[in-house]
Structure formats: structure tokens, C-alpha cells
Amino acid sequence: MTARSDERTTPMAMDLDHPLDRPARQGRPAHRVPTALRAPFEIRTWREFTHLMLNLPISLLLFVFALVTLSLSAGLLITFLGIPVLASSLAAFRGFGALERLRARAFLRLDTEAPEPLRPRAPGLMSWVGAVLKSGTSWRHLLYGLLHFPWALVAFVVSLVCWSTAWLLFLYPLWHWALPAYADNPGIQLYGDSDGDAFYLDTPFEIAGTSVLGLLLVLVTAGLIRGFAHMDRVMVGGLLGPSRLATRVVELESDRGVVVDTAAADLRRIERDLHDGAQARLVALAMGLGLAKEKLHEDPDTAAAMVDEAHGEVKLALQELRDLARGIHPAVLTDRGLDAALSALAARCTAPVHVSVDLTQRPAEAIEGIAYFTVSELLQNISKHAHATHATVDVWHTDNRLLLQVTDNGHGGATLHHGTGLTGLAERLDAVDGLLVVDSPPGGPTTVTAELPWRE
Structure with a gap:
């Protein structure tokens, strides 16, 4: 046998273009406009922009709540109340996490599974407090509340300023008339000094150039918004979803159930094959040999014919047993x-x-x-x-x-x-x-x- 080169496509690589997904893809019309040019005008970009705008008030609320509850629980640690307060704040963050997953599903189209639930070892308040404090999911939700605010602030400011400025410049030919009519300026002022010297964008060429520059900024900012949204997806999926260990445990539990069910089904199949096949044939063979034994002295010719028929049944039973053994594990596989x-x-x-x-x-x-x-x-x-x-x-x-x-x-x-x-x-x-x-x-x-x- 010779070694095969690795130029074949493996299923791991095929997953990027899964065969089961091809019919759906083939049914969609191919876009003639590149994605970068479509992005500013697609609903997805505006959904993600809305998500970034909502980030700041929500993350500010979570950040303040985290600081207040952590400070309060730390101050109360000298008494017994500090631990229940900390556990209650962690449980509240798990609730906030559920709302954030819903928001990510609505605006980012990110379907994040809920993390593993709390499993107190016994009923009662202290058992619940211990389960909350020992849960890594609770602390990851708290970490999300602390880390998301500075990120949300940067994403909010950059997205809002760049997106609004880009669209204002791009649409400048549509609204430049308002400046001389209401602001007493001939156009957008680039600079001015105390001597009265100023430069305005008011000629047709300058207005068109401003619009082209705005279009370039719109295209760049659309990609920037999608990048910010992707970072939010990473944070939500990494901190508010199930941990890799918990996911792996669930997979192993499911796989164990499949293995147990498969083994039980195989045992039932073997029992059924033995009962309906070789066992029934051997029972008939035993009855035939018994009748042949009774007729051995009275009618030797009939007995001989019955023995010959029984011999054929033995061969069939042996073949069925070989087929059954091959279905369990073939000898040729072990040997060769x-x-x-x-x-x-x-x-x-x-x-x-x-x-x-x-x-x-x-x-x-x-x-x-x-x-x-x-x-x-x-x-x-x-x-x-x-x-x-x-x-x-x-x-x-x-x-x-x-x-x-x-x-x-x-x-x-x-x-x-x-x-x-x-x-x-x-x-x-x-x-x-x-x-x-x-x-x-x-x-x-x-x-x-x-x-x-x-x-x-």
C-alpha cells in the first residue's frame, strides 16, 4: 500500500462549502455589486449601527450597577451580608446577560445558546449562594458588564461621528442650499481667520468633490461598523454563552447516549437474528433428528432421507451463524x-x-x-x-x-x-x-x- 498525498479535500475543509448548503446558495441570485459597495445601503449595516448606538446607555447601566454592587458587597464583607449581596448581583448579571443575548439575536443575528443553569446541591439559600459564587458563568457575566462599557463608548463615539459626517458630506449636494439661506454662509467653511479670510466649499466642483469624499467615508465607515459589530459578537459569544468545557460536557453526554442506544440496538438485532434464524433452524433440526431416530429401525430409508435433510439444515445454520459473526466483527478485518x-x-x-x-x-x-x-x-x-x-x-x-x-x-x-x-x-x-x-x-x-x- 502506498501513502496518498494530502491534496484531497477533507470534510474539515469541505465544511466551508458544505454540500448541504449548496442548493440554498444556488437558489439565490448572484449580486453584481461588490459587498463593499452594497454595505452602506443594506439593512444589516443599519441594524448593526443601531446596536452600537444602544450599546452606550445599556453598557453604562451595567457598568454602574457592577461598580455599585461590587463596592457594596466589598464594604459589607465584614458582616455576613456581603456574600449574599455579591451572589445577588451575580445572579442579576445572569439576567442582564439573557437580555443582551436577545438584543444580539435581534440586531446582530447572533444566536447564542444560554449557558448552563445553576445547580445547587441542596435546597436553601446558602446552597444557592454557593452555586452562584462557584459558577464561572456568573463571573463571566460580571466581566462582560465591566469590560463592555469602555468598548461601547469607543464604538459609539467613532461610529456616530464617522457615520453622520460621512453621510452629511455624501449628501452635501442636496442640502448645501440651506447654508446661505439659513446660516449666512455660502457653503461649508474649511477655515477662517480674524482678517475675514475664509474658504468655503461652494463651487459646483467643490460640492461634487465633497460628495465623492463623503461616499468614500461612507464605504469605509460601513466596514468599520461591521468590524465593531463583529467585536460585539465575540464578546457576547465568549462571555455570555456557554463555556467550551460545558459545551464539551453536553456533547459527551449526548454522544454517550448515542453509544448506549446503538449498543442496545445491536444487542436486540443479534438476539432477533439468533431467535428467528439459527435458533429456529436448530430447533427444527433437533425435531427432525428425533423423528429420524424413531424411524431408524422401522423405516431405515425414510430415516436416512431425514438425516440427509437435517445435514442440509446444519449447513444453513452454520452459514447463518457465520453471517451473524461477520455482522458483529468479521474475521478478515482482524486478520488482514x-x-x-x-x-x-x-x-x-x-x-x-x-x-x-x-x-x-x-x-x-x-x-x-x-x-x-x-x-x-x-x-x-x-x-x-x-x-x-x-x-x-x-x-x-x-x-x-x-x-x-x-x-x-x-x-x-x-x-x-x-x-x-x-x-x-x-x-x-x-x-x-x-x-x-x-x-x-x-x-x-x-x-x-x-x-x-x-x-x-
Whole structure:
């Protein structure tokens, strides 16, 4: 086996242009105007500008509340009241955080999940106070209240001054007439001195130049507003959302549930196959041999025929047991690895399958088994649903990940949604930090790429 170069596209990179997102993107009309030129006139920019304008009064309120409550709780620490006051202020900041997440969702289109809730160990005030003080989420909300005010002040002043000035200059040809009519000036005054010398922007060329300069400032300020808004998204997502550790714990709990459910389903399948298949056949075999034993002396020819029939049943039972054992973990996979095991799978597919396995070493047994059963499931889908005339299976290793890709020229239309078999397969891969990407437009071809962690 030879090593495969890393020039292939992995699902990690494909996530930037996810196949499931392509139909939606293809349905949108392509903009002929560049984003930088559209930005000042888009609703998004004005929403983000409104968010920045609301930042100052709200962050000022939070900042003052934080200083007052921290000072009050620090002053009361010599008494018992300081700790409950501090816990109450932290709980209030968690409430403020919920409002800030709603505001970010409305104006920034940032959907931030709520952080993990408080979990007091026992009912009662002191248990609640301890849970609030031990919660890192509470302190991150307080930190948001302290840090957001200076940032909001800078963003408010810069955005308001630049945005208003830029639009006033850009629209100068529309309102310059008001200066001589109401301000007794021929135009915008650039400078003036005590001797009466002054320079005004009042000629057509100067008015047009001012408008062009204003347009440039409008374009630059629109990008600046979006940059300020992005910084707000970072602060809200980093300080008011769930911590990475808590998110990872939730993911692991979900993955553990998937693993437990999958194992239970596999055990039920094995029990059902044994009960309905080999066990029923062996019961019938035992009954047939019993009847043959009774007829052995009375009718040897009939007994011999019954023994011969029982011999055929034994062969069928052994084949069913071999198939069942192969479904649990095939011996060829343990003895010879993925290349031989996948070749054996391909031989049983209804469509011709070309298998290419380029691995310099074998991954961990668990990962190898998951890769095998993933390909097995995908080839079964090709046999049952795809109506394909050709398929390929490629397996390679890159960046501590095991990649496998199954492609067929069938009619397409495969999806991860609506509870299909691919949905369960994606959940199994996700339980081991894997990934499944499906690209299957109507009419085909279908390409399914799976990514698994490489563990030796």
C-alpha cells in the first residue's frame, strides 16, 4: 500500500462549502455589486449601527450597577451580608446577560445558546449562594458588564461621528442650499481667520468633490461598523454563552447516549437474528433428528432421507451463524485489515465497486471497525436504493484523521434528514468525534465522505 498525498479535500475543509448548503446558495441570485459597495445601503449595516448606538446607555447601566454592587458587597464583607449581596448581583448579571443575548439575536443575528443553569446541591439559600459564587458563568457575566462599557463608548463615539459626517458630506449636494439661506454662509467653511479670510466649499466642483469624499467615508465607515459589530459578537459569544468545557460536557453526554442506544440496538438485532434464524433452524433440526431416530429401525430409508435433510439444515445454520459473526466483527478485518475486508464487502454489492485503500499503518481496532461498518452501510444503501451501475470506495489517512469516501453514479437524492439510515450513521460517527458529509443532488452522483479520528 502506498501513502496518498494530502491534496484531497477533507470534510474539515469541505465544511466551508458544505454540500448541504449548496442548493440554498444556488437558489439565490448572484449580486453584481461588490459587498463593499452594497454595505452602506443594506439593512444589516443599519441594524448593526443601531446596536452600537444602544450599546452606550445599556453598557453604562451595567457598568454602574457592577461598580455599585461590587463596592457594596466589598464594604459589607465584614458582616455576613456581603456574600449574599455579591451572589445577588451575580445572579442579576445572569439576567442582564439573557437580555443582551436577545438584543444580539435581534440586531446582530447572533444566536447564542444560554449557558448552563445553576445547580445547587441542596435546597436553601446558602446552597444557592454557593452555586452562584462557584459558577464561572456568573463571573463571566460580571466581566462582560465591566469590560463592555469602555468598548461601547469607543464604538459609539467613532461610529456616530464617522457615520453622520460621512453621510452629511455624501449628501452635501442636496442640502448645501440651506447654508446661505439659513446660516449666512455660502457653503461649508474649511477655515477662517480674524482678517475675514475664509474658504468655503461652494463651487459646483467643490460640492461634487465633497460628495465623492463623503461616499468614500461612507464605504469605509460601513466596514468599520461591521468590524465593531463583529467585536460585539465575540464578546457576547465568549462571555455570555456557554463555556467550551460545558459545551464539551453536553456533547459527551449526548454522544454517550448515542453509544448506549446503538449498543442496545445491536444487542436486540443479534438476539432477533439468533431467535428467528439459527435458533429456529436448530430447533427444527433437533425435531427432525428425533423423528429420524424413531424411524431408524422401522423405516431405515425414510430415516436416512431425514438425516440427509437435517445435514442440509446444519449447513444453513452454520452459514447463518457465520453471517451473524461477520455482522458483529468479521474475521478478515482482524486478520488482514481494511483493504481485504472492504474488498470482501465490495464483492457482495449489486453494483461493481472499485476499492482503493492507501494506508501505511492500521488505525485502532475500534476505529477500523467503525470504518468497516460505515462502508458496509453505504454499500447496502447503494444496493437497495441507488440503482447505480458503478461505485468507488477510497480510504486514506491525513492529519491524524481517517478519511473514507464512497461514490456512486445512482439517481441521488440521499439526505441526512428525515430520519434516514444516514442519520443514524452520522450519529454513530459523531459519537466518536467523527463527521459525515453527504453530497447527493437529484439525478446523482452521490458522494458520501466520512471522517474518523486516527487512533493507533
